[in-house]
Amino acid sequence: MSQTYRQQALSIKARLFRGFADPSRLAVLEALRNGPRSVGEIVEATGLSQSNTSNHLSCLHDCGLVSRMQQGRYVYYTLADARVAELLSIADTLLADVARGVYECTRYMLPQEGHDAHD
Amino acid sequence: MSQTYRQQALSIKARLFRGFADPSRLAVLEALRNGPRSVGEIVEATGLSQSNTSNHLSCLHDCGLVSRMQQGRYVYYTLADARVAELLSIADTLLADVARGVYECTRYMLPQEGHDAHD
DNA sequence: TAATCATATCATTACTTAATGATATGAAAA
DNA sequence: TTTTCATATCATTAAGTAATGATATGATTA
Numbered sequence: 001m002s003q004t005y006r007q008q009a010l011s012i013k014a015r016l017f018r019g020f021a022d023p024s025r026l027a028v029l030e031a032l033r034n035g036p037r038s039v040g041e042i043v044e045a046t047g048l049s050q051s052n053t054s055n056h057l058s059c060l061h062d063c064g065l066v067s068r069m070q071q072g073r074y075v076y077y078t079l080a081d082a083r084v085a086e087l088l089s090i091a092d093t094l095l096a097d098v099a100r101g102v103y104e105c106t107r108y109m110l111p112q113e114g115h116d117a118h119d
Numbered sequence: 120m121s122q123t124y125r126q127q128a129l130s131i132k133a134r135l136f137r138g139f140a141d142p143s144r145l146a147v148l149e150a151l152r153n154g155p156r157s158v159g160e161i162v163e164a165t166g167l168s169q170s171n172t173s174n175h176l177s178c179l180h181d182c183g184l185v186s187r188m189q190q191g192r193y194v195y196y197t198l199a200d201a202r203v204a205e206l207l208s209i210a211d212t213l214l215a216d217v218a219r220g221v222y223e224c225t226r227y228m229l230p231q232e233g234h235d236a237h238d
Numbered sequence: 239t240a241a242t243c244a245t246a247t248c249a250t251t252a253c254t255t256a257a258t259g260a261t262a263t264g265a266a267a268a
Numbered sequence: 269t270t271t272t273c274a275t276a277t278c279a280t281t282a283a284g285t286a287a288t289g290a291t292a293t294g295a296t297t298a
Contacts (some may be wrong), residue, residue: 010142010149013214014139014142014144016210017210018136020132021133021137021139022133022255023126023130023132026132026136030129038274038275040275050274050275051258053275054275054276054277055277057275057276058276058277064216064217070265072265072274073265073266073274075274075276080217081217087210090209095132097200098184098199137285141285143287158244159244159245168289169244169245170247170248170287170288170289171286171287173245174246174247192244192295194244
């Protein structure tokens with residue numbers, strides 16, 4: 001039964017990481033790296049649809065990764081915590097070393113994406 | 120077209136985080152936090168099936184998050200880089216503050232999981 | 239070399255989640 | 269107070285991904 005708590009903790013932690021684990025959400029977070037942006041600005045910066053952007057923002061907000069602040073009819077979002085940016089930075093550093101490995105992590109990818117070049 | 124490179128970079132980065140974004144893989148990574156473990160030990164520590172564990176380990180290995188070392192008929196895995204542990208630690212810290220938010224990030228969850236309590 | 243043990247692979251199934259299009263809300267401007 | 273603009277919500281669809289059970293590989297022991 002303490003096992004259940006452990007599993008719940010893992011689920012919560014996994015969900016935190018899942019905030020970072022999608023290219024679109026990552027694009028949103030990157031767009032916020034230089035300060036607050038309105039939804040419209042994020043839409044433009046990321047090229048995502050308005051609806052999709054808003055959905056991801058809601059999720060990121062519920063997860064506590066971004067914070068919201070309304071100004072007139074605009075809504076501005078920001079990274080909620082310095083550690084969010086820190087996680088992004090460490091990932092960048094780590095990626096510099098393991099990018100090739102990640103690129104080849106095709107276990108769950110469809111064949112049509114075509115990762116056949118091995119160097 | 121530089122957009123394409125940007126998108127590819129985002130995909131790779133997202134895939135890195137996806138390594139952390141599943142409770143089972145997180146359990147595997149946690150099991151490795153105190154040093155090398157054989158697959159069997161990981162199976163026991165996590166309670167996952169042998170096949171499932173092996174699949175996740177393959178993915179984590181391809182992604183460069185863990186490294187493998189064979190010894191006789193046992194295969195030992197370790198965290199591949201200190202930054203993997205670092206990411207886990209920062210996540211722990213961050214979670215201490217936002218856990219509630221993450222817990223309530225039920226946007227994409229099924230209703231039957233029952234997150235109706237708000238306190 | 240036959241049997242056993244540890245790990246890996248594979249195909250299938252079930253589930254989760256991202257994207258889309260349409261619509262709703264709510265604030266400012268006309 | 270109607271229209272316009274910015275954002276949010278919702279139902280649906282499409283896609284991605286985790287788990288399972290069965291089987292394969294490859295190394296040790298008998």
